Amino acid sequence: EAGVTQFPSHSVIEKGQTVTLRCDPISGHDNLYWYRRVMGKEIKFLLHFVKESKQDESGMPNNRFLAERTGGTYSTLKVQPAELEDSGVYFCASSQGVTAYQETQYFGPGTRLLVL
Amino acid sequence: QKEVEQDPGPLSVPEGAIVSLNCTYSNSAFQYFMWYRQYSRKGPELLMYTYSSGNKEDGRFTAQVDKSSKYISLFIRDSQPSDSATYLCAMSRGFNAGNMLTFGGGTRLMVKP
Numbered sequence: 001e002a003g004v005t006q007f008p009s010h011s012v013i014e015k016g017q018t019v020t021l022r023c024d025p026i027s028g029h030d031n032l033y034w035y036r037r038v039m040g041k042e043i044k045f046l047l048h049f050v051k052e053s054k055q056d057e058s059g060m061p062n063n064r065f066l067a068e069r070t071g072g073t074y075s076t077l078k079v080q081p082a083e084l085e086d087s088g089v090y091f092c093a094s095s096q097g098v099t100a101y102q103e104t105q106y107f108g109p110g111t112r113l114l115v116l
Numbered sequence: 117q118k119e120v121e122q123d124p125g126p127l128s129v130p131e132g133a134i135v136s137l138n139c140t141y142s143n144s145a146f147q148y149f150m151w152y153r154q155y156s157r158k159g160p161e162l163l164m165y166t167y168s169s170g171n172k173e174d175g176r177f178t179a180q181v182d183k184s185s186k187y188i189s190l191f192i193r194d195s196q197p198s199d200s201a202t203y204l205c206a207m208s209r210g211f212n213a214g215n216m217l218t219f220g221g222g223t224r225l226m227v228k229p
Contacts, residue, residue: 004159033216042118043160043204043219056214091159095215105217107152107159 002026004108006092012114018080021111025074025094032075033095033105034067038088046090049075050097082115089113119143122205122220131229135192139205139220142186146207146218149181151190154202154222163203164190195227 005024013019025032034046046065047057051072060067064083069075079086089112093105122139129135137151148167152160164179166172166188172179178191188207192199205220 031215035217035219042120042122042221043217045216045218048214048216056216059216093159093217103215104162104165105215107161109157109159 004092004094004106006090006108006111008111009109010112010114012116013082014116015084016081018078019082019113021077021079021090021113023075023077023092023094023108025092026096026106028096029094029106030072030097031095031103031105032069033093034075034077035091035093035107036088037091037110038085041088043091046077079113082113084115087113087115117142118221119218120205120207120220123223124221126224126226128226128228129195131195131197131227133195133227135190135195135199135225135227137190137192137203137205137223137225139188140186141188141207141218143207143209143218144183144186145209145213147210148208148215149179149188150206150208150217151177151179152204152206152219154204156201160204160206192225195225197227197229200225200227 032049037043045059048055049069089110092108095103151164169183180189202222206217
């Protein structure tokens with residue numbers, strides 16, 4: 001079974017441009033999470049989807065970030081316009097969502113974003 | 117102050133050594149405690165998962181949680197060069213808080229043959 005996939009693996013853009021990151025969760029997983037690690041810092045939560053609904057977006061840094069999950073399948077995270085401080089590694093994770101307990105979150109390989 | 121503190125290392129040990137990795141945390145609401153392993157250019161991979169206080173063993177790995185001290189540990193016995201990676205502790209408040217994970221900064225481990 002395929003794991004969580006993310007595209008692109010790397011992106012280099014200039015300040016002010018727009019970038020869209022994509023995440024394909026494990027098939028059948030209702031929960032989808034976005035996390036981000038900026039240089040020298042820990043991995044931090046951005047937001048959580050349950051199917052197509054945003055359950056928690058408390059970690060989104062500002063309104064330049066827009067996340068969507070069409071039809072409860074793949075998700076996109078758009079940064080518009082990108083700023084230098086947005087550089088980092090963006091991780092997507094998914095979990096099944098069938099229990100009321102902490103479920104294992106399976107992480108993708110991440111998208112490395114560099115804003116120049 | 118960070119919610120989860122973790123020594124970044126690097127920690128260098130000879131093959132066969134016992135490795136001890138630790139995290140401290142400040143939020144007493146954390147109920148679930150995890151250790152992830154991350155190889156270079158890869159995503160984090162779950163190693164161990166513990167609910168509340170206690171010990172859990174899986175092969176060469178043992179996870180310990182002491183909620184009274186807000187301190188968690190991961191022990192690796194008979195360490196191998198293939199264990200060389202960054203180890204991340206992660207915690208959550210559980211289902212009612214959406215299961216979002218709070219991570220430590222990671223400890224880089226190098227096991228030398």
